[in-house]
Amino acid sequence: xxxxxxxxxxxxxxxxxxxxxSCTYDTSESDYYLFWYKQPPSRxxxxxxxxxxxxxxxxxxxxxxxxxxxxxxxFSLKISDSQLGDAAMYFCAYSNTGNQFYFGTGTSLTVIP
Amino acid sequence: DAMVxxxxxxxxxxxxxxxxxxxxxxxxxxxxxxxxxxxxxxPKLLFHYYDKDFNNEADTPDNFQSRRPNTSFxxxDIRSPGLGDAAMYLCATSRxxxxxxxxxxxxxxxxLVL
Numbered sequence: 335x336x337x338x339x340x341x342x343x344x345x346x347x348x349x350x351x352x353x354x355x356s357c358t359y360d361t362s363e364s365d366y367y368l369f370w371y372k373q374p375p376s377r378x379x380x381x382x383x384x385x386x387x388x389x390x391x392x393x394x395x396x397x398x399x400x401x402x403x404x405x406x407x408x409f410s411l412k413i414s415d416s417q418l419g420d421a422a423m424y425f426c427a428y429s430n431t432g433n434q435f436y437f438g439t440g441t442s443l444t445v446i447p
Numbered sequence: 448d449a450m451v452x453x454x455x456x457x458x459x460x461x462x463x464x465x466x467x468x469x470x471x472x473x474x475x476x477x478x479x480x481x482x483x484x485x486x487x488x489x490p491k492l493l494f495h496y497y498d499k500d501f502n503n504e505a506d507t508p509d510n511f512q513s514r515r516p517n518t519s520f521x522x523x524d525i526r527s528p529g530l531g532d533a534a535m536y537l538c539a540t541s542r543x544x545x546x547x548x549x550x551x552x553x554x555x556x557x558x559l560v561l
Contacts, residue, residue, distance in 0.1 A: 340528055369549065379490075379537065379552040425489060427550075435480070435539075437489040 338428050340374045340438035347416045348446050354401075354440045355411045357426030364388075367429045368402065373440075374422040382424070385409065413443075421445045449493070451553035453538050459559045460528050468523040468556045470538030479549065481513060481520040482537040486530055496521060497543075525558075533560045 337360045347353035359368070370382040385393045385402050392400050397414045413420055426438040451472045459468040469477065477498050482490035494503045496515045509534070512524040525532055535557050539550040 367549075371552075378554045381549055381551075384549055423487070429550075435492065439489050440487070442487070 338426055338438040339418050340426050340441050342441045343439070344442045344444070346444040347413070347420075349418060350418055351416055351419040352412060352414045353416055353443065355413075355424055355426075355443070357409045357411070357438055359407050359409065359426075359428045359436075361407070361428065361430070362389055362431055365430075368400075369429065370400070370409075370411045371425045371427060371437075372420075372422045373417075373425065377422075379425070379447070383411065416445050418447065419444050451538055451540055451551055453536075453553035453556050455556060456554060457557050457559070459561060460525075461561050463479045463527045466525050466528055466558065467527075468536050468538075468558070470521045470523070470533070470553055471519050472538075472551075473519070474540055474542070475518065476531065476540035477518065477552070478541045478543060478550040479515060480539040481521070481523050481542070482539065483513075483532075484535045484537055484555070493497075525557060528558070528560045530560050532559055 335408055341356055365399045366387045368385045372382045373379040380402050383393050383395045383398050392402050398411045401410045421444055423440045423442050425440045428436045454469050480495040481493045483491040483493055486522045493507045493511055510526050513524045517519050535555045538554050539555040541550045
């Protein structure tokens, strides 16, 4: 069975600094997708960034980028130039082609002004 | 704008009184999901529909049922809510083969059981 592990329950970062959130996963499949979702307090869960496993190039979306290490089954999220609005719970998620989604337990990010 | 809509946003029910939560989508996605999320925890998948095909997670209690009368709507029925069912319920949609299998979430319905 697929599992997604986020080993950092809480992280904090100074405004304008860079922070990296960790995620590892376990799968025997070769074709899959990885995601980072952001869930601000009492607000909707939204997609931050996604990565297809067959792509070697790391995905980037403005200040958000990932470090995808397929052999190590690692998928970390880097947030550059952190802003107060980045404060949220971040979930790493894995999806296979069978419509199954697996979420990690989340990392609560605090941004310090 | 195309979106996933959940009503109501907040629902209060009494212990044992049946309650229905609704989800609608304008994305025309053929897969719809229901998740239960308790405070500071990851969403837990309850079930999903691939078109009309219903897929129940093995550990979803029998107390939870779902209906999908058409592509746009999906309902979550809790037949006899207990105190432990108080949670945020999230609806999500996806369209396999497009948008990199991304799930799109609604704002959630927060259920309180008195």
